[in-house]
Amino acid sequence: MNFEKAKENVAKGLYNSFFAEKSGIPSDRIFEYKKKLTWLLKRFEEHFGEASERNVHLITVGGRSEISGNHTDHNCGKVIAASVGLSVLAVVCPRDDGIIRLKSHGFDEDRLTVGDIGEPDAENFFSSVSLIAGTVKGFEKRGLKVGGFDAYTTSDVLKGSGLSSSAAFEVTVGKILSVLYNEDNVSNIELAKIAQFAENVYFGKPCGLMDQAACAVGGLITVDFENTKEPVVEKLDFSPTDMGYSLCIIDTGGCHADLNDEYASVTREMKAVASALGKEVLRGTDEEEVLGNLSLLREKCGDRAILRALHFFEENKRVDKIVAACKDKNIDSFLKNITASGNSSFKYLQNLYPPKAPNEQGLPLALFLTEKFIAENGNKGACRVHGGGFAGTVQAFIPTELKDTYKEHIEKAFGEGSCYVLNIRSEGATDFTERF
Numbered sequence: 001m002n003f004e005k006a007k008e009n010v011a012k013g014l015y016n017s018f019f020a021e022k023s024g025i026p027s028d029r030i031f032e033y034k035k036k037l038t039w040l041l042k043r044f045e046e047h048f049g050e051a052s053e054r055n056v057h058l059i060t061v062g063g064r065s066e067i068s069g070n071h072t073d074h075n076c077g078k079v080i081a082a083s084v085g086l087s088v089l090a091v092v093c094p095r096d097d098g099i100i101r102l103k104s105h106g107f108d109e110d111r112l113t114v115g116d117i118g119e120p121d122a123e124n125f126f127s128s129v130s131l132i133a134g135t136v137k138g139f140e141k142r143g144l145k146v147g148g149f150d151a152y153t154t155s156d157v158l159k160g161s162g163l164s165s166s167a168a169f170e171v172t173v174g175k176i177l178s179v180l181y182n183e184d185n186v187s188n189i190e191l192a193k194i195a196q197f198a199e200n201v202y203f204g205k206p207c208g209l210m211d212q213a214a215c216a217v218g219g220l221i222t223v224d225f226e227n228t229k230e231p232v233v234e235k236l237d238f239s240p241t242d243m244g245y246s247l248c249i250i251d252t253g254g255c256h257a258d259l260n261d262e263y264a265s266v267t268r269e270m271k272a273v274a275s276a277l278g279k280e281v282l283r284g285t286d287e288e289e290v291l292g293n294l295s296l297l298r299e300k301c302g303d304r305a306i307l308r309a310l311h312f313f314e315e316n317k318r319v320d321k322i323v324a325a326c327k328d329k330n331i332d333s334f335l336k337n338i339t340a341s342g343n344s345s346f347k348y349l350q351n352l353y354p355p356k357a358p359n360e361q362g363l364p365l366a367l368f369l370t371e372k373f374i375a376e377n378g379n380k381g382a383c384r385v386h387g388g389g390f391a392g393t394v395q396a397f398i399p400t401e402l403k404d405t406y407k408e409h410i411e412k413a414f415g416e417g418s419c420y421v422l423n424i425r426s427e428g429a430t431d432f433t434e435r436f
Helices: 003-011 016-022 027-048 128-141 165-181 188-202 210-217 260-276 287-291 294-300 303-328 331-349 362-375 400-414
Strands: 057-068 078-095 099-104 110-113 148-155 220-224 232-235 245-251 382-385 393-399 419-422
Touching (some): 057 210, 078 165, 078 303, 128 188, 210 220, 260 294, 331 362, 362 382
Antiparallel strands (some): 078 148, 220 232
């Protein structure tokens, strides 16, 4: 679409219905997103120059909220996750010189040339440019086409929040390459796999595939990673909102930025237990085998690794129970197992605060305040650590009629704006340029 035509369409509100119906944005924020698109198109021209005759694409990818399956994906486990109504928005124009220029609002521009991308460089680990390079290389390794582009992006997916800002960013880059150079024929689950490759190999973080899959696919999904090459993804026709509960994310103020070693330790310790039993990942063994070899495992791996492995097995069972609850529209079973997931993460996975910083326990504090609120209001609701843990956010399901009271309650401790009431986003990575 011509750039000027896109501006006209935004001004006419032609994308409002897409945001209202597919992107999980509350109805009272639709006008805000119309203004944001107008602002983003203007910022693109301010940064890259006048673009009235350029072809443009408007792309969006949501963040994600993990519902259950805390730290199971990297050992071929099962997860439930949802794409949410906080998202990356991108204005993109192709280039014919192989140069990629990507400007994320509030950050320096990333710039690279497609033909110059080499092997992973540890000096670039944990940088946005490494994610771009890894995504391009992931496309090339699959025989897909790549090329240059100019992109200006903005995101309200909180960085370091457990809502997967990095996965949303990776999937956005992949969606751009799919749209511009592959006729938008790269499936969203394939985009997720490419994004995971970028994060594992070029970014230097040994994550699983859950974050990328949830951001890319959209909706409430369950994923079984037993076969990592072909994970089984199933969309679930279930909405906590329809059952009278609001999804709340509490930002405790902690940041994930310096916690890569903590996340890596979970993967490393779980795999150490599997290795001691002659397997590559925990999905290749079971709880009974672990319990039957405790003396060996305590000596080789340590108690924390054993507890984390036991969490893995129980969490896989909980995913099955929550999937069944979703299919049966059983909100009580759904909430009960959400709470059980959180308790297991606290006691056995042990990812509510980093051992190196025992005084920074915002997550346990948020859980205490939430549990107290739930207990004082009829014991209706659930809460758990959200995402990777160690810092960042807590997830809560609160009766919708109490969400404003809960928000006020929690923000007394963590500050105004720390509690986000979110909707599930029904679509994943999307080029919505022609969606009206």
